[in-house]
């Protein structure tokens with residue numbers, strides 16, 4: 313019989329992980345669908361009994377979103393416009409039941425190329441906190457995600473939180489758009505996220521733009537980010553986007569769309585994201 317552990321203290325969870333191979337279970341919204349029609353034979357470490365992993369907090373230089381923060385928690389949290397992109401992504405993850413159970417950290421650890429949380433958080437320069445019984449470490453999300461369903465998580469580690477550094481400028485905002493085969497309850501064909509910081513004169517001093525579902529891991533678009541610096545924030549930002557800016561993407565043909573369609577959609581969605589964000593700032 314497989315084992316099922318549900319500790320109520322983080323150190324007990326980490327001690328269990330240090331002793332043997334266990335599959336971590338949070339909201340289960342990726343875990344269970346991946347096992348449909350198969351026997352449930354994993355030894356499971358259910359982390360939903362860990363009270364220390366719940367509350368979203370503002371710290372001196374970052375916000376901390378712990379491992380059991382669900383998409384609903386994120387939508388309801390009192391967060392600045394810097395998080396608007398993350399909130400928009402949260403509202404489009406599955407339906408209400410999935411948003412009530414599924415966690416941001418589960419989305420990152422599952423490391424699907426179509427994970428809606430990833431492009432937004434790459435654009436916010438997020439870091440992840442990893443813990444084992446022996447040590448704690450923080451690493452950039454960009455280093456944590458290594459490929460399609462591949463991460464830097466060691467078997468004895470838990471992701472305990474995501475950290476989002478505070479922006480420096482006063483005028484800041486994020487945005488997110490997703491394209492699927494229908495408007496809601498759908499896996500992304502392409503998604504685009506952007507975050508802008510502007511000086512008092514309205515000109516952009518920092519730009520982050522990322523596209524998901526067009527490469528094994530969502531990609532930032534550095535040459536586009538560079539091209540946006542110094543521009544005024546308005547709807548014309550969408551006109552800055554060119555085909556050349558999409559060079560980091562490597563979309564695949566699959567049941568949801570051809571590579572050529574995805575590339576075209578990525579450019580269109582990126583332009584629309586920037587145009588909408590520019591006009592809202």
Ligand SMILES: Cc1cc2nc3c(=O)[nH]c(=O)nc-3n(C[C@H](O)[C@H](O)[C@H](O)COP(=O)(O)OP(=O)(O)OC[C@H]3O[C@@H](n4cnc5c(N)ncnc54)[C@H](O)[C@@H]3O)c2cc1C
Pocket residue numbers: 335336337338339340341342343344345359379404405406407410413414415416417418419420421422426427428429465469470471472497498499500
């Ligand atoms: C109907 C439906 C619709 C969906 N729609 C979307 C969608 O539109 N967009 C989208 O991006 N996703 C979607 N998903 C996928 C899923 O809801 C999200 O990825 C969710 O955020 C996963 O979180 P979870 O807590 O349920 O993870 P779980 O299923 O519990 O875990 C996922 C993986 O991460 C590991 N894990 C979880 N937490 C930790 C941790 N703290 N430390 C270490 N490892 C951990 C688990 O071992 C497992 O491998 C959908 C799922 C369903 C069922």
